[in-house]
Amino acid sequence: MLSRRSALALPALLLPAAASAQDWAPSRSIRIIVPFTAGGATDVTARIVSERMGALLGQSVVVDNRPGAGGNLGTDMVAKADPDGHTLLLATIGTASINQFLYPRLPWNPQTDLASIGLINNVTNAVVVHPSVRANTLQELLELAKREPGKLNYGTPGNGTSGHMCGEFLKFRTGVDIGHVPYRGTGALIPDLLAGRIEVAVDNLPSYIPHIREGRVRILAVTSRERWFAVPETPTVGQSGVPDFEAVAWFGMQAPARTPRPALDRLTAVLRETCADPAVVARFREIGAEPSFLDGPGFDRYIAAENQKWQEVVRRANVRLE
Known part of the structure; x- marks a missing residue:
């Protein structure tokens, strides 16, 4: 335990560090x-x-x-x-x-x-599809991919992003064959998804919320362990048949x-x-x-x-x- 003298001295000992941080300014x-x-x-x-x-x-x-x-x-x-x-x-x-x-x-x-x-x-990341895709749930998307291996592609903001790794982890866990198309960021991916030039996106949720609410794209699942507060009606990947899946x-x-x-x-x-x-x-x-x-x-x-x-x-x- 600290002695009373040591305890009283602590604020003084911390002053130089606090002052040095305050002294710096851009x-x-x-x-x-x-x-x-x-x-x-x-x-x-x-x-x-x-x-x-x-x-x-x-x-x-x-x-x-x-x-x-x-x-x-x-x-x-x-x-x-x-x-x-x-x-x-x-x-x-x-x-x-x-x-x-x-x-x-x-x-x-x-x-x-x-x-x-x-x-x-x-x-959270989200699995989002163009309305033309014949799947209303993640399970239906996975079944479609199994029936037509190699036909579907999913876009992400780039190689190494969490969207990319979520997609690859999902492929590994489910055995589906879906091609990966890396973009130079979400800003380049969304226009292609809205136009139907890419069928599926696995990406950070925030930029897709306006398009989801307008019905221009369809969200199938979120990759968090629990449902996400911004889209509480959307199931998780775990609730969609792929247990213990989480990637935030x-x-x-x-x-x-x-x-x-x-x-x-x-x-x-x-x-x-x-x-x-x-x-x-x-x-x-x-x-x-x-x-x-x-x-x-x-x-x-x-x-x-x-x-x-x-x-x-x-x-x-x-x-x-x-």
Whole structure:
């Protein structure tokens, strides 16, 4: 147990760390690199947090979309950027966890080249189809795929995204033959789905909610363990005949690994305040995302747990990308 003198001394001992975090302030605009195209859940998450973070930091925070290679191009940009707190990454389950097991050679090291600022939110994936597809449930879609192997294709925002791995895991678990078509982000995938040029999409739910409500696409299942609050009438994959299936996407913020600790601490504090803001929480839930802030160390532990899960999924699905 602490002595009374030690306990009284604790606040003074903590003052230098707190002061150093408050002393750091950005000297110019901050860029949040989004490694996917505009319009997807990654992009929307970045735009929701950027305005409030800018107000708290006293500098503009701009979103810079740098898509390509399943998020690898934008992530590599941040890993190699000046570590001064002015270039940040909107990290995803793909860039922070899955891609390292899919790609034999990454231009950066996910374990050492990026520093965690915090986890922001999570979303379920959804299995969505064009109205022309002769399936009203996930089970009917799987039966259709078994009757006509190789005929159906499913689109995702790109190789290594949670949508891609959900689709491959579903194929592995059910034995169906459905081709994978990677797009350069959700913004490129949705127009093809709406036009019927791709029959099925497996992707983060938020960007599809307006089209689901308008009847332009049909949602068959969500990939979370429980039904998702934004579409409570939609069954889970587990409830649709594939037990113990769960794959929730998540989004967080990272910086170059050598970013000074005072900058990381200040950015974490600002992100924490942003994610607790009632207006930001309401906006997240409006698009179908669940706020789930964790600080830097908490985010590191979360990523470590996800790494164990997705390394096994990639191994069992036998997927490798160049």
